[in-house]
Amino acid sequence: MTVGGSGGAVAEHPPPSRTPAVPDAGRRRPLGARLLGPQRRNLWFWAFVGPFALGLGLFTYVPLAWSVYLSFFDAHNTVSPSGSDFVGLGNYTAMVTNEAFLGSLGTFALFTVFIVPATYALSLGLALMVNRLRIAQAFFRSVFFLPTACSYVVAAVIWKLSIFNGVRFGLANTVLGWFGADGTAWLSTTDPPWYWLVIVTVRLWLQAGFYMILFLAGLQRISPQLYEAAAVDGARPGWQTFRYVTFPQLRATSVAVVLLLVINAFQAFDEFYNLLSDARGYPPYARPPLVYLYYTALGRDQNLGLGSAGAVILALIIALATVVQARWFGLGRKEE
Template sequence: MPSRLLGPQNRYLWFWVFTGPFVVGLGVFVYVPLLWSLALSFFDARNTVTPTHFVGLSNYTSVLGDSAFTSSLATFAVFCLFIVPATYALSLALALMVNRLRLARAFFRSVFFLPTACSYVVASVIWKLSLFNGVRFGLANTVLRWFGQDPVAWLSTSHPPWYWLVIVTVRLWLQAGFYMVLILAGLQRIPRALYEAAAVDGARPGWQVFRHITFPQLRATSVAVVLLLVINAFQAFDEFYNLLSTARGYPPYARPPLVYLYYVALGQGQDLGIGSAGAVVLALIIALVTVVQARWFGLGRKEE
């Protein structure tokens, strides 16, 4: 057995030296909790992580029958409809602009990518206290006052739901640069010969070239970007929780699935069994949506 792991003359020794700690960490901190969460979903696990009362699928029927959980899925659907096309369009526009630069391309690429390194918590606090503060000192309300408009309680007004503007803009600022880099890599892989052939055929630079050459050549990159955007939208938590929660708790509106699971599993009831069941259901929904979306866009299909 040791000879199989290390190979002849210990050829694989350094491979295990460098990757071993990461493999152990991945197993202990990722796969073991995932399997334990799956096990908890079949038990009555209130205020304990070592339950003994097996309840079968009772936790799943409870979470699927909870209107708060289905409402959280509806909140995700609205958030996804806002954030996915907006982020893709902004990232594509930034990538096209940066790709056309001849000077300082690396500088602008770094500037647009820099927000990715910012914490979601920090960005949410800045948006909440400085930009969209519900009093007259916030930047957004200051601009409104310049035009003679009354201040808006951005995060506490549900009719109209101004909080979506705050949530979507902070997510746009945080992630557009990352997807811009992915699309920019796709743009740089497009052969220049295609553009030269289009120019010879009389294609006009601008929209015509973009529509018939650039955008079709970005198909694989676009599919990957949209898939990542949908998955990340399912995992939204930090901006919702830090923007909308107050000392009195979280409001009844705009609860994405992870916020719902947080309050179920770690709230006053601490029902880890139902929380785990909800997490499993959410993971299955993410997997199903990803597979359907990949098949719909033809991810991995050979180009004809």
């Protein structure tokens, strides 16, 4: 404190600030203490997440890393090749020049052209109908979602043995017989390729309900005030309201649905294998990438190195397709 004369003002200076004590930088807490956090606050987090993370790393990431490792070796009938079996990028070169593997990618592209628009339109139509219901909405939502819980293997067997079974039997041929039409060997006829009808319908039945739920969530987020404003502006209920209000508001949901549909199409295996394979093996047509890689890695030759290289190429294609779609649709971009 400073006093400036008898009538001078008294000027007070703040006390000098105290610098907080800095802990010794050389002393680091043990790793276990840092993971548990202060006062063991993270203990329950690790108790619940730890087993899942351990299983994820042990059964997912370790096999993925080992598959990448195998792709650089000539691994026939073994998952632990020696250093003398190292072939570098030879397996990758063999896969990208293999006509059978390229044909399987073409099968995937054709399957995507069929299944993505069909599932998108069907699931969106179901969501619009269920959303307009005023009674029993939960019942119909559950009915359409229920096939999602069914196994792909079980659904494929039902389609093969009960609906599209042979020429003389099956529900489809029975219905055709009512109209005087001849029966069709749905799964073995290649001209025209009726097997696509079987494959696409079973996938539609299995997954349309799941994407319907996603569209329902998007529809319920649309503010009713938008529809009121559209009605004031003269928009007619029905197509105009759907085109100018509903569909634009479902943009984010639509992007997510399309991305998931394309990724799931890449992973198609169960319905193809269980519908088309028999005691004689798998036919030479309609082989998606996973079916081809299955026979490459676990077939007669058991070329695990070549199969692993194909799996890595397929994973890279999926990642590239996802990134391209996300950039194309502006996923994650802030709306202006």
